[in-house]
Amino acid sequence: xxxxxxxxxxxxxxxxxxxxPEHGAALDAMSTQALxxxxxxxxxxxxxxxxxxxxxxxxRMQGSIEAQLAILDDATIAVLxxxxxxxxxxxxxxxxxxxxxxxxxxxxxxxxxxxxEAEHLFxxxxxxxxxxxLRLAEVxxxxxxxxxxxxxxxxxxxxxSLHVPSVLIVDDDHEWTEHVTLDALGxxxxxxVAADVAAAQEAVSAHPPDVLVVxxxxxxxxxxxxxxxxxLEDRISPVPILVLAEExxxxxxxxxxxxxxxxxxxxxxxxxxxxxxxxxxxxxxxxVVARVLVVVDDPAVQISVCTALASPRFAxxxxxxPHTLIEVLEDYQPDVLLLDADLANGVGIPLxxxxxxxxxxxxxxxxxxxxxxGAETVHRMFSAGADDLIYNPIVASELAAxxxxxxxxxxxxxxNTEFDPLTGAIPRHNAxxxxxxxxxxxxxxQQPFSLAHVAFDQATLCKDQHGITVWKQGVRRLGxxxxxxxxxxxxxxRWTATQFLIAGYGLSREDGVQRLAETLEVFRRxxxxxxxxxxxxxxxxxxxxxxPGDGNDIVALSHAAKQALLRAQxxxxxRIVPTGWQQEMTQxxxxxxxDEDAPLAGLLLHALQTRGYHAQWLRDxxxxxxxxxxxxxxxxxxxxLLDLGLPSLDGLTxxxxxxxxxxxxxxxxxxLTARAAEAEIVEALELGAVDYVTKPxxxxxxxxxxxxxxxx
Numbered sequence: 001x002x003x004x005x006x007x008x009x010x011x012x013x014x015x016x017x018x019x020x021p022e023h024g025a026a027l028d029a030m031s032t033q034a035l036x037x038x039x040x041x042x043x044x045x046x047x048x049x050x051x052x053x054x055x056x057x058x059x060r061m062q063g064s065i066e067a068q069l070a071i072l073d074d075a076t077i078a079v080l081x082x083x084x085x086x087x088x089x090x091x092x093x094x095x096x097x098x099x100x101x102x103x104x105x106x107x108x109x110x111x112x113x114x115x116x117e118a119e120h121l122f123x124x125x126x127x128x129x130x131x132x133x134l135r136l137a138e139v140x141x142x143x144x145x146x147x148x149x150x151x152x153x154x155x156x157x158x159x160x161s162l163h164v165p166s167v168l169i170v171d172d173d174h175e176w177t178e179h180v181t182l183d184a185l186g187x188x189x190x191x192x193v194a195a196d197v198a199a200a201q202e203a204v205s206a207h208p209p210d211v212l213v214v215x216x217x218x219x220x221x222x223x224x225x226x227x228x229x230x231x232l233e234d235r236i237s238p239v240p241i242l243v244l245a246e247e248x249x250x251x252x253x254x255x256x257x258x259x260x261x262x263x264x265x266x267x268x269x270x271x272x273x274x275x276x277x278x279x280x281x282x283x284x285x286x287x288v289v290a291r292v293l294v295v296v297d298d299p300a301v302q303i304s305v306c307t308a309l310a311s312p313r314f315a316x317x318x319x320x321x322p323h324t325l326i327e328v329l330e331d332y333q334p335d336v337l338l339l340d341a342d343l344a345n346g347v348g349i350p351l352x353x354x355x356x357x358x359x360x361x362x363x364x365x366x367x368x369x370x371x372x373x374g375a376e377t378v379h380r381m382f383s384a385g386a387d388d389l390i391y392n393p394i395v396a397s398e399l400a401a402x403x404x405x406x407x408x409x410x411x412x413x414x415x416n417t418e419f420d421p422l423t424g425a426i427p428r429h430n431a432x433x434x435x436x437x438x439x440x441x442x443x444x445x446q447q448p449f450s451l452a453h454v455a456f457d458q459a460t461l462c463k464d465q466h467g468i469t470v471w472k473q474g475v476r477r478l479g480x481x482x483x484x485x486x487x488x489x490x491x492x493x494r495w496t497a498t499q500f501l502i503a504g505y506g507l508s509r510e511d512g513v514q515r516l517a518e519t520l521e522v523f524r525r526x527x528x529x530x531x532x533x534x535x536x537x538x539x540x541x542x543x544x545x546x547x548p549g550d551g552n553d554i555v556a557l558s559h560a561a562k563q564a565l566l567r568a569q570x571x572x573x574x575r576i577v578p579t580g581w582q583q584e585m586t587q588x589x590x591x592x593x594x595d596e597d598a599p600l601a602g603l604l605l606h607a608l609q610t611r612g613y614h615a616q617w618l619r620d621x622x623x624x625x626x627x628x629x630x631x632x633x634x635x636x637x638x639x640x641l642l643d644l645g646l647p648s649l650d651g652l653t654x655x656x657x658x659x660x661x662x663x664x665x666x667x668x669x670x671x672l673t674a675r676a677a678e679a680e681i682v683e684a685l686e687l688g689a690v691d692y693v694t695k696p697x698x699x700x701x702x703x704x705x706x707x708x709x710x711x712x
Contacts, residue, residue, distance in 0.1 A: 069144050076137050211240050292309065305399070424480065434491055575611075594646060601619070640667055642669055
């Protein structure tokens with residue numbers, strides 16, 4: 001059964017019939033009863049339940065259908081009285097076309113034909129003296145009579161019931177097969193064991209498997225094996241054969257190939273290893289699950305589409321108003337876009353132009369729904385970029401076939417896409433092989449490997465307050481900055497709509513933090529341009545993990561980096577957080593800044609916090625001594641940035657006091673001052689300072705010196 005998400009928005013319907021509240025209630029009933037939520041398992045709906053949902057929807061639509069028929073009655077009477085105005089004529093033509101497209105789903109085939117005839121008669125500008133007026137009156141009466149009858153509802157075949165994949169294992173190793181059978185219970189698989197080929201033939205006759213696993217020893221019965229293969233050939237789709245062997249020899253591999261084996265596996269083999277291979281073959285046999293975005297403002301047509309695509313192969317998202325289409329495309333990432341050509345105010349075809357002009361979504365397959373469009377309208381649809389045209393009333397099998405075909409082609413095309421069109425990064429669906437290759441090099445040559453998740457901080461703000469154009473501008477710019485900042489051999493992957501994954505071979509966690517922090521500082525200085533010309537400052541957050549240390553594979557590293565990203569976002573974003581980072585303790589800090597210059601101290605604090613460091617600032621020499629010295633100091637710092645020109649007590653006096661209290665045994669002091677007298681430098685180093693940096697200084701150079709001292 002299809003999954004459906006509804007975008008709640010008020011429809012701007014052109015007619016009083018479409019504005020009837022029964023339409024929305026009917027669709028809600030279909031959504032709730034006939035279609036599952038996207039967060040629930042994709043289990044098919046029982047035929048009886050689906051019929052009940054359709055019947056309930058039909059009952060709820062009676063008021064709106066009566067309103068549509070009333071418009072046809074009013075227009076027909078106006079024709080007979082010679083008082084038909086152009087507005088009422090157009091409205092009647094429009095409502096007749098809608099009825100023709102919607103009542104067919106409830107089994108009113110003749111009713112759809114009558115509604116279509118009424119549409120054509122109203123389109124001909126009938127008058128009281130025309131020959132068609134009597135036929136028009138007759139058609140409207142017959143249409144009303146038809147729709148007062150009991151409808152017949154479509155049924156969902158029992159073949160859509162839930163299928164549990166089955167695996168037949170032909171092996172006489174009872175201990176191993178017993179373990180596999182028990183482990184399969186928690187894997188959503190049904191395992192049947194046959195001790196020999198003869199038993200396997202009986203098992204295939206009773207329950208044909210989805211995958212066959214056989215040992216070489218059991219397959220060495222030529223007649224029995226041939227009979228088993230013949231039985232398997234009766235299946236509609238071929239059954240994958242996995243061959244197990246005790247030894248990895250060329251002869252065994254050749255024998256496996258001659259038996260029709262599609263995978264050669266060595267024993268001993270764990271259950272998890274076997275199930276991993278089995279699922280790879282099962283996934284190849286699964287039907288295409290197409291994500292379909294439906295833009296339809298007529299609830300009756302929505303019901304028709306949802307009914308036609310009521311299958312586990314489809315996941316639906318219904319958009320009632322088109323003004324948020326580009327945003328929904330970004331969020332939902334559909335395989336196929338289904339547009340109603342009869343959208344209110346005639347926006348269906350222009351909407352196709354809008355999608356085709358978008359750099360990212362210009363290639364999505366677009367299918368139009370239309371009720372008997374004229375040749376000119378059809379020409380406009382395909383000129384706008386339509387891929388297919390589906391006529392109302394919808395034929396379920398026809399619509400499903402078109403959607404599956406277009407979705408399959410779209411995915412094949414997507415698989416060949418080398419770069420994300422918006423950002424230039426690698427698309428996520430193409431990244432696995434490159435990630436695996438980079439990680440294999442890492443483990444082979446024992447090099448560090450870093451993985452970072454990077455998120456655009458203003459994504460929600462841009463989309464909600466400034467629109468999709470500014471949102472795209474921000475995501476595109478972040479991708480470009482990352483590509484420019486990292487090496488060509490590093491992988492920059494667009495992981496989600498607003499997040500990137502960075503993989504760096506030979507890049508340590510600390511080097512990755514530094515590289516990302518420098519990128520963030522440049523990114524902050526390139527504001528986004530919004531509609532009124534006001535600059536919008538953009539920032540990003542990142543979490544970074546390293547192999548070895550934070551995980552032994554890509555999945556574990558990605559999880560660790562993701563958790564670090566969440567910590568960065570929880571603390572306000574606009575910073576880079578490595579794994580293991582914790583909130584600052586009140587009695588300790590990574591770096592303490594002792595400087596009277598408030599603007600410089602603010603700049604240093606920002607730069608340090610960007611890199612995930614905890615930092616604090618004091619501006620008075622005496623306050624620094626009181627805070628850091630004594631039996632129970634109020635604060636301990638790993639590194640101190642010390643200016644010599646402090647008030648109350650100068651920097652050298654502070655340094656001397658820190659040395660006397662043995663603070664410098666655990667704390668590294670870097671002198672940071674504009675005073676460059678050689679005697680002062682020598683005295684500071686003799687008192688225990690580990691480095692001396694003269695103002696003005698390079699921020700990246702200072703950050704590297706701090707990082708060096710922190711890791712000593």
